[in-house]
Amino acid sequence: MGLLIDGKWQDRWYDTAKTGGKFKRESSKFRNWITADGSPGPTGEGGFEAEAGRYHLYVANACPWAHRSLIFRKLKKLEDMITVSVVEPLMLEEGWTFAEPDPINAVTRLYKVYLAADLTYTGRVTVPVLWDKKRKTIVSNESADIIRMFNSAFDGIGAANGDYYPEDLREEIDEINAKVYDTVNNGVYKAGFATSQDAYEEAFNALFSSLDDLEKRLSRQRYLTGDRITEADWRLFTTLVRFDAVYVGHFKCNLRRIADYPNLSNYLCELYQVPGVAETVNMDHIKQHYYGSHKTINPTGIVPAGPELDFLRPHDRARLAA
Numbered sequence: 001m002g003l004l005i006d007g008k009w010q011d012r013w014y015d016t017a018k019t020g021g022k023f024k025r026e027s028s029k030f031r032n033w034i035t036a037d038g039s040p041g042p043t044g045e046g047g048f049e050a051e052a053g054r055y056h057l058y059v060a061n062a063c064p065w066a067h068r069s070l071i072f073r074k075l076k077k078l079e080d081m082i083t084v085s086v087v088e089p090l091m092l093e094e095g096w097t098f099a100e101p102d103p104i105n106a107v108t109r110l111y112k113v114y115l116a117a118d119l120t121y122t123g124r125v126t127v128p129v130l131w132d133k134k135r136k137t138i139v140s141n142e143s144a145d146i147i148r149m150f151n152s153a154f155d156g157i158g159a160a161n162g163d164y165y166p167e168d169l170r171e172e173i174d175e176i177n178a179k180v181y182d183t184v185n186n187g188v189y190k191a192g193f194a195t196s197q198d199a200y201e202e203a204f205n206a207l208f209s210s211l212d213d214l215e216k217r218l219s220r221q222r223y224l225t226g227d228r229i230t231e232a233d234w235r236l237f238t239t240l241v242r243f244d245a246v247y248v249g250h251f252k253c254n255l256r257r258i259a260d261y262p263n264l265s266n267y268l269c270e271l272y273q274v275p276g277v278a279e280t281v282n283m284d285h286i287k288q289h290y291y292g293s294h295k296t297i298n299p300t301g302i303v304p305a306g307p308e309l310d311f312l313r314p315h316d317r318a319r320l321a322a
């Protein structure tokens with residue numbers, strides 16, 4: 001794995017030396033927004049109007065951040081409007097790669113897509129990436145923004161109904177997202193990529209304290225904000241679905257499994273069973289990627305054969321219906 005520095009690819013692992021062994025996630029650099037009329041969004045510049053066929057999404061099936069964007073593409077029925085390229089599961093010396101030259105930029109390495117947008121780009125080369133075929137540039141490489149664009153920008157040109165960031169719940173969603181991002185979504189990475197015992201334990205404790213709180217919340221209500229599925233649920237889902245297969249072992253998040261939490265595990269099954277969502281979960285890519293790409297954590301690259309997982313089993317969440 002590596003990064004671009006002034007447009008040059010460098011093969012480097014995360015540098016935790018300067019941060020006391022703590023993993024610090026870099027913020028995303030491309031922050032424009034697709035909007036219904038091409039007006040600027042909350043950040044970046046305008047000129048990215050919602051149009052069928054204009055945009056392309058680069059994802060890794062393994063990646064929880066990219067997974068959010070695939071879920072929103074699916075729920076909002078944007079599959080015919082927004083094309084997708086999926087990278088290979090392993091992320092090694094050349095970063096994310098494609099098995100075949102990708103149909104849009106005809107490259108086999110994702111960093112070339114970043115260079116096509118900015119020849120002097122400095123930063124990590126992450127998925128998801130939302131590409132504009134018309135202006136031949138990156139609209140955004142921030143999943144939190146991409147799912148909000150998918151949620152509403154295409155509504156006027158045929159996206160499916162469904163608002164996962166409704167006006168009346170925004171404040172609560174933002175509050176939950178902030179906590180879940182810090183302690184759960186990014187929390188598992190902070191535990192897994194820590195290179196000091198203290199940094200690991202700090203992340204570990206915050207993670208399980210949050211999961212305990214979420215378990216309590218979900219014992220009282222069906223979804224994180226009440227009786228409607230929102231963005232906050234989908235953001236939590238992509239971490240939960242990877243948890244027992246990967247984070248428990250590979251990232252040493254092993255105080256409890258999601259399977260040990262009655263409410264979280266039933267909630268996970270319910271979300272998994274929402275039509276279309278199971279098709280966005282690729283457990284082979286997920287396991288291969290983590291166990292095979294992080295050689296500093298798992299030098300042999302052996303992928304565990306278990307655990308047995310059944311997200312299609314009946315769940316008990318209807319007991320909490322409004």
Ligand SMILES: N[C@@H](CCC(=O)N[C@@H](CS)C(=O)NCC(=O)O)C(=O)O
Pocket residue numbers: 001002003027028060062063064065066124125126127128141142143144
């Ligand atoms: N803030 C970004 C984070 C995306 C991210 O870190 N993706 C990981 C894969 S799970 C990645 O591509 N990492 C490559 C790297 O850090 O070099 C987002 O949510 O879109």
